[in-house]
Amino acid sequence: MGAVALGAGLGELLAAIFAPASGPFVAVGGTLIDLAPPWAKDTAIALFGTADKVALVAGIALVVLLLAAFAGWLEARYPPWGRVVVLAFGAVGAAVAMTRPDAGALSWLPSAFAGVVGALALWGLIRMLRPGDVPSRFAASTTENAAAGNAPSRRSFLAWSAGAAAAGILAALAASAMRAGDAALTAIKAVVLPKPAEAAPPVPATAELGLPGLAPVITPNDEFYRIDTALVVPRVDPAEWSLRIHGMVSEEVTLTWDELLDLPLEESHTTLACVSNEVGGTLIGNALWLGYPVRELLARARPLPEADMVLSRSIDGFTASTPLEALTDDRNAILAVGMNGEPLPSEHGFPVRMVVPGLYGYVSATKWLTELKVTTFAADEAYWTPRGWSERGPIKLQSRIDVPRKSQGLKAGETVIAGVAWQQGVGIEAVEVQIDDGRWRQAELATAISDDTWVQWSLPWTAEAGDHLLRCRATNRAGEVQTSERAHPAPDGASGWHERFITVFE
Ligand SMILES: Nc1nc2c(c(=O)[nH]1)N[C@H]1C(S)=C(S)[C@@H](COP(=O)(O)O)O[C@H]1N2
Numbered sequence: 224m225g226a227v228a229l230g231a232g233l234g235e236l237l238a239a240i241f242a243p244a245s246g247p248f249v250a251v252g253g254t255l256i257d258l259a260p261p262w263a264k265d266t267a268i269a270l271f272g273t274a275d276k277v278a279l280v281a282g283i284a285l286v287v288l289l290l291a292a293f294a295g296w297l298e299a300r301y302p303p304w305g306r307v308v309v310l311a312f313g314a315v316g317a318a319v320a321m322t323r324p325d326a327g328a329l330s331w332l333p334s335a336f337a338g339v340v341g342a343l344a345l346w347g348l349i350r351m352l353r354p355g356d357v358p359s360r361f362a363a364s365t366t367e368n369a370a371a372g373n374a375p376s377r378r379s380f381l382a383w384s385a386g387a388a389a390a391g392i393l394a395a396l397a398a399s400a401m402r403a404g405d406a407a408l409t410a411i412k413a414v415v416l417p418k419p420a421e422a423a424p425p426v427p428a429t430a431e432l433g434l435p436g437l438a439p440v441i442t443p444n445d446e447f448y449r450i451d452t453a454l455v456v457p458r459v460d461p462a463e464w465s466l467r468i469h470g471m472v473s474e475e476v477t478l479t480w481d482e483l484l485d486l487p488l489e490e491s492h493t494t495l496a497c498v499s500n501e502v503g504g505t506l507i508g509n510a511l512w513l514g515y516p517v518r519e520l521l522a523r524a525r526p527l528p529e530a531d532m533v534l535s536r537s538i539d540g541f542t543a544s545t546p547l548e549a550l551t552d553d554r555n556a557i558l559a560v561g562m563n564g565e566p567l568p569s570e571h572g573f574p575v576r577m578v579v580p581g582l583y584g585y586v587s588a589t590k591w592l593t594e595l596k597v598t599t600f601a602a603d604e605a606y607w608t609p610r611g612w613s614e615r616g617p618i619k620l621q622s623r624i625d626v627p628r629k630s631q632g633l634k635a636g637e638t639v640i641a642g643v644a645w646q647q648g649v650g651i652e653a654v655e656v657q658i659d660d661g662r663w664r665q666a667e668l669a670t671a672i673s674d675d676t677w678v679q680w681s682l683p684w685t686a687e688a689g690d691h692l693l694r695c696r697a698t699n700r701a702g703e704v705q706t707s708e709r710a711h712p713a714p715d716g717a718s719g720w721h722e723r724f725i726t727v728f729e
C-alpha cells in the first residue's frame with residue numbers, strides 16, 4: 224500500500240507541477256464522470272448533492288488502496304506480478320490522461336511516473352521480506368530472528384512501507400497546495416472589472432421579504448449552487464484567454480480578454496437553474512451578472528441562414544447546445560465576466576461564462592468558455608445529449624416552499640408560509656398555496672426584480688397543532704398554471720407541485 228500511495232502521490236505532485244489536470248486521480252476521475260451512465264450521475268448528485276465529486280475522489284482512493292493491497296499480496300506470492308499490475312495501472316492512467324479534452328503533450332507523464340515509482344517501491348519493499356534477497360546489512364540477523372517472527376527485515380519493511388505511504392500522502396498534499404497557489408489563481412485575484420456601461424436598475428426594496436429560512440432574492444456567490452463535470456476547477460489565465468466564434472458564419476471572430484473588457488458591459492439579474500433540480504430542490508440561484516450581449520458578437524460574425532444552434536465549448540471539453548434564436552433575440556443572453564459585483568469565482572466559470580435567461584444551465588451556461596461554434600442541431604450534439612438529456616432545455620414553470628422548514632419544530636399560532644417561484648423569460652403572475660387539500664389561497668408576491676428572476680412569495684397562516692400538508696403552484700405571466708403532473712429531472716426538467724408535510728406542535 225505504501226508503495227502505491229507513494230507512486231500515486233508523487234504522480235499527483237508531478238502533475239501539479241507540469242500539467243494541472245493530468246494527475247492520475249483527476250484524469251481517471253474525470254473520465255469516470257464522462258463515461259458514467261446517466262443514472263449513476265443522477266444517483267451521485269441525489270446522494271451527495273454538490274459533494275458528488277468529493278465522494279468520487281474518496282471512491283477512487285478506496286479502489287487504489289484495494290489495488291495496492293492486492294498488488295502487495297501478489298508481489299509477495301508471485302513476483303513479479305505485483306509490479307506488473309502496478310505498472311499496468313500506471314499505463315491505464317497515462318492512456319486515460321491523454322484522452323482528456325484538456326490533455327497536453329505530457330499529460331501521460333504523471334500517471335506513467337506514478338506506475339514506475341509504485342512498482343519500484345513495491346519491488347524494494349517486498350524484497351525486504353525475503354531473507355535470501357535482503358540487503359547484506361540485514362542478512363546476518365534475518366535468519367536468526369525470523370523464527371521469533373520479529374525479524375528486523377519485517378520491522379524495517381513496516382517502517383519503510385509506512386514511510387513510503389507518508390511520503391505519498393505528503394506529496395499529494397503538496398500537490399493540492401500547489402494547485403491552490405498557482406499562477407492563474409494569482410491572475411484571477413488581480414482582476415478588476417470595469418464599471419458597467421449600462422447598470423441594472425436598483426433592486427426594489429420590496430423584492431426581499433427577509434424572512435428567516437427563505438432563500439434571499441440575490442444568492443451570495445459562496446452560497447450559489449455549483450454543478451459541473453470538472454473534477455478540478457479549471458484555472459484560466461485571463462491574459463491567455465480568447466473566445467473563437469466560428470462555424471456557419473460569414474466571418475470568424477476572435478475576442479481577447481482585454482477586448483472583451485473594453486466593450487460596453489451591461490448588468491442584468493438572471494436566475495440560473497439546473498435541469499437536475501428536483502421539485503423543491505436547491506440547484507437554483509439568482510445573481511447580478513455583468514457581461515456583454517452574445518447577440519452583438521454574433522452580429523459581427525453574421526451566422527448563415529441555415530444555422531439554428533450555437534455549440535458553446537469550455538476549456539475542459541464540456542459543450543452546450545443553445546438555440547441560435549435564444550442568443551439573437553432581445554433577451555439578456557450574455558458573456559458574463561462578473562457575478563454580484565466581483566469577477567466570476569473560478570467555480571462559476573472564470574474568466575468568462577455564458578448566462579442565458581429562460582434555459583437550463585446544461586444547454587446555455589457554459590463556464591470557462593473558449594469557443595462558440597455556429598452550427599445546427601442536426602449536425603452537432605452537446606455533452607449531455609447522448610447521455611439521456613434533451614437537446615433543448617427551456618425552463619419549466621416552478622415554485623418551491625422554503626418555510627416553514629420540516630424540522631424547525633413549528634409551534635401552533637400565527638406563522639407564515641413562504642417560498643420562491645420562477646420561469647425565467649416568462650415571469651410569474653401569481654402563486655397559490657393549498658393547506659390540507661383545502662381551497663387554493665392566493666399568496667402575496669414580493670416585487671419581482673424582472674421576469675428573468677425568481678420571485679419570493681408569502682402567505683400568513685394560523686397553524687393548528689397536528690400534521691399538515693402544504694402545496695404550492697405558480698401561474699406565469701402567459702396565464703399558464705404550473706402542472707401537477709410529476710416528471711423526473713431527466714430528460715428535460717422536473718415538474719409537479721412542491722409538497723411539504725409539516726407537524727405543528729402545541
Ligand atoms: N464548463 C462547464 N460549464 C457548465 C457545466 C459543466 O459541466 N461544465 N455545467 C452546466 C450546468 S448543468 C449548470 S446547471 C450550470 C451551473 O452553473 P453554476 O455551477 O455556476 O451554478 O453550469 C453549466 N455550465
Ligand SMILES: [Mo]
Nearest residue numbers: 497498584585
Ligand atoms: Mo445543470
